[in-house]
Amino acid sequence: MTPPPRTRTIHRMMNSVSDPPDHPAVRAQDLSIVRGSRTVLRSLDFTVPPGQITGLLGPSGCGKSTLMRAIVGTQAKVMGTLEVLGLPAGATPLRSRIGYVTQAPSVYDDLTVRQNLDYFAAILDPGRAAAERRRASVTRAITDVDLTSHADALAGNLSGGQRSRVSLAVALLGTPELLVLDEPTVGLDPVLRRDLWTLFHTIAADRGATLLISSHVMDEAERCHRLLLMREGQLLADDTPDALRTRTGAETVEAAFLHLVDEAVAASAPEKERAR
Amino acid sequence: MTTPPPPPTTTAHTSPNTAAPAPGSRNSRNSLSAINYFRTTATATRVLRQLAHDPRTIALLLLIPCVMLFLLRYVFDGSPRTFDSIGASLLGIFPLITMFLVTSIATLRERTSGTLERLLTMPLGKADLIAGYALAFGTLAIIQSALATGLAVWFLDLDVTGSPWLLLVVAVLDALLGTALGLFVSAFAASEFQAVQFMPAVIFPQLLLCGLFTPRPDMHPVLEAISNALPMSYAVDGMNEVLKHTDVTANFIRDVLIVAGCALLVLGLGAATLRRRTT
Numbered sequence: 001m002t003p004p005p006r007t008r009t010i011h012r013m014m015n016s017v018s019d020p021p022d023h024p025a026v027r028a029q030d031l032s033i034v035r036g037s038r039t040v041l042r043s044l045d046f047t048v049p050p051g052q053i054t055g056l057l058g059p060s061g062c063g064k065s066t067l068m069r070a071i072v073g074t075q076a077k078v079m080g081t082l083e084v085l086g087l088p089a090g091a092t093p094l095r096s097r098i099g100y101v102t103q104a105p106s107v108y109d110d111l112t113v114r115q116n117l118d119y120f121a122a123i124l125d126p127g128r129a130a131a132e133r134r135r136a137s138v139t140r141a142i143t144d145v146d147l148t149s150h151a152d153a154l155a156g157n158l159s160g161g162q163r164s165r166v167s168l169a170v171a172l173l174g175t176p177e178l179l180v181l182d183e184p185t186v187g188l189d190p191v192l193r194r195d196l197w198t199l200f201h202t203i204a205a206d207r208g209a210t211l212l213i214s215s216h217v218m219d220e221a222e223r224c225h226r227l228l229l230m231r232e233g234q235l236l237a238d239d240t241p242d243a244l245r246t247r248t249g250a251e252t253v254e255a256a257f258l259h260l261v262d263e264a265v266a267a268s269a270p271e272k273e274r275a276r
Numbered sequence: 277m278t279t280p281p282p283p284p285t286t287t288a289h290t291s292p293n294t295a296a297p298a299p300g301s302r303n304s305r306n307s308l309s310a311i312n313y314f315r316t317t318a319t320a321t322r323v324l325r326q327l328a329h330d331p332r333t334i335a336l337l338l339l340i341p342c343v344m345l346f347l348l349r350y351v352f353d354g355s356p357r358t359f360d361s362i363g364a365s366l367l368g369i370f371p372l373i374t375m376f377l378v379t380s381i382a383t384l385r386e387r388t389s390g391t392l393e394r395l396l397t398m399p400l401g402k403a404d405l406i407a408g409y410a411l412a413f414g415t416l417a418i419i420q421s422a423l424a425t426g427l428a429v430w431f432l433d434l435d436v437t438g439s440p441w442l443l444l445v446v447a448v449l450d451a452l453l454g455t456a457l458g459l460f461v462s463a464f465a466a467s468e469f470q471a472v473q474f475m476p477a478v479i480f481p482q483l484l485l486c487g488l489f490t491p492r493p494d495m496h497p498v499l500e501a502i503s504n505a506l507p508m509s510y511a512v513d514g515m516n517e518v519l520k521h522t523d524v525t526a527n528f529i530r531d532v533l534i535v536a537g538c539a540l541l542v543l544g545l546g547a548a549t550l551r552r553r554t555t
Contacts, residue, residue, distance in 0.1 A: 035555055036555075072397050073397065073552065073553065074393055074396065074397055074552060074553055074554060075553060075554075075555070076551075076553040076554055076555045077555060090552070090553065092399070095397060095398050095399040096398070096399045098397065100394065100397050102390050102393065102394070104390055105390075106389060106390030106391045106393065106394045107389075107391065108322070108326060108389070108391060109389070110326045110329045110330060111322070111325055111326055111329065115322070115325055119318060119319075119321075119322040120394075120398070122314065122315065122318035123315055123318065123319075123395065123398050123399065123400045124398060124399065126312060126314040126315050126318065127314055128314070154329065170394070
């Protein structure tokens with residue numbers, strides 16, 4: 001699956017210094033998030049390596065979205081250390097370096113696909129001098145998500161899957177270094193899902209971006225370079241799919257995950273007894 | 277299955293113009309101080325493009341004040357003096373009400389659709405967003421007010437002593453005030469139902485106390501004191517100054533400054549309701 005060569009748009013970082021990434025894309029240390037009286041994330045420690053696809057997996061409600069919101073800097077009451085691209089999560093310079101897709105497509109239904117992208121591109125890369133670069137970036141994003149034939153359709157008139165791809169296209173604008181995608185393939189047909197995963201690998205390989213992709217569909221886990229398995233706000237595993245299978249003696253990541261859940265339940269039961 | 281690629285050899289960096297203060301200052305308090313001209317106009321263009329896909333709203337927005345003035349002219353067919361006074365006041369009140377409604381719904385949609393959260397993860401200042409909204413709806417208000425004022429003065433014989441241009445100035449400031457109030461209350465509305473209910477809550481008391489129905493000095497002293505604290509009172513006073521005086525009076529300038537000041541104050545409060553981090 002060698003992707004076709006892409007003409008890379010020269011982005012704003014042309015004249016800046018380039019140095020090798022001496023820091024992980026995301027580094028969490030003793031990260032906890034409390035919402036009301038509930039601890040949503042409990043003392044997480046993990047790193048997301050740069051230039052790879054890391055899958056964030058776990059049942060719905062386990063804290064995946066909250067963790068992603070913390071990484072992009074929209075979650076309040078984050079305790080512990082959370083560094084993104086070497087800066088504290090939410091730091092202002094990160095805003096133009098991260099692409100974020102929420103679960104529900106966040107685009108303007110009363111604008112066309114291209115008008116949506118034009119606007120977000122103007123926010124990311126403002127100025128009249130950048131007009132040509134923005135146009136190229138918008139066209140590439142529309143091509144990336146395969147919506148060229150719908151570029152002038154109102155987002156509100158598109159199907160659910162198409163709208164979520166518009167939302168994804170917004171995140172792809174301007175060559176972000178880190179893409180945080182919250183269940184980007186939910187509700188898509190198998191062909192589209194395969195195409196999107198090919199695109200994700202292209203983005204990681206050719207554009208050198210780091211991707212953090214959440215899913216509760218375990219077969220997608222096999223397509224990631226690394227996995228973070230979550231359950232009830234805690235990390236069960238942080239490993240490659242192969243290592244996970246080897247460690248648990250399971251055939252699939254799904255089986256490995258179930259094995260780890262059983263292990264965690266067994267381990268936490270006596271602990272709860274003692275707490276009483 | 278793809279094998280993990282080697283790590284990239286370069287890391288991209290942002291340009292200096294998006295560089296921020298010290299990494300510690302997460303709230304980016306400086307976002308209010310500087311308005312990015314390009315991002316503001318891009319936001320205004322986007323809001324107007326959204327409206328352009330909704331011609332019925334535009335038509336209603338522009339026509340209803342004209343129809344109401346027309347109606348009013350013949351309701352007061354026998355007493356043109358009353359029409360002058362109420363008509364002039366309404367020229368100030370219409371833009372305030374319509375812009376209040378349009379803005380509160382538009383920003384509520386922005387909040388509930390997730391686009392606000394997306395924008396706030398991007399390098400967009402809160403002031404850029406608010407100024408963009410104010411610019412877009414302000415433009416619309418100018419057109420609306422120009423139509424209504426033109427109709428009233430030239431076709432319905434609204435008798436103003438001062439310049440109709442001054443009426444327009446007050447009308448546009450009122451529209452800005454309506455935009456500001458709408459933006460502010462949208463933060464407290466969880467649904468469109470609630471947002472619409474804020475109109476009777478925020479606008480009607482001002483409507484009753486602004487001097488439209490009876491001169492403010494004739495009210496109970498407590499109500500008069502309250503009316504002194506409400507911005508719509510000064511919008512109506514300003515209109516009446518233009519109605520009665522040929523020149524720009526000191527009172528007119530005071531009224532205009534108060535309305536503008538209130539608009540800016542409430543816009544600032546609206547900016548404070550936009551939070552980058554939420555629970």
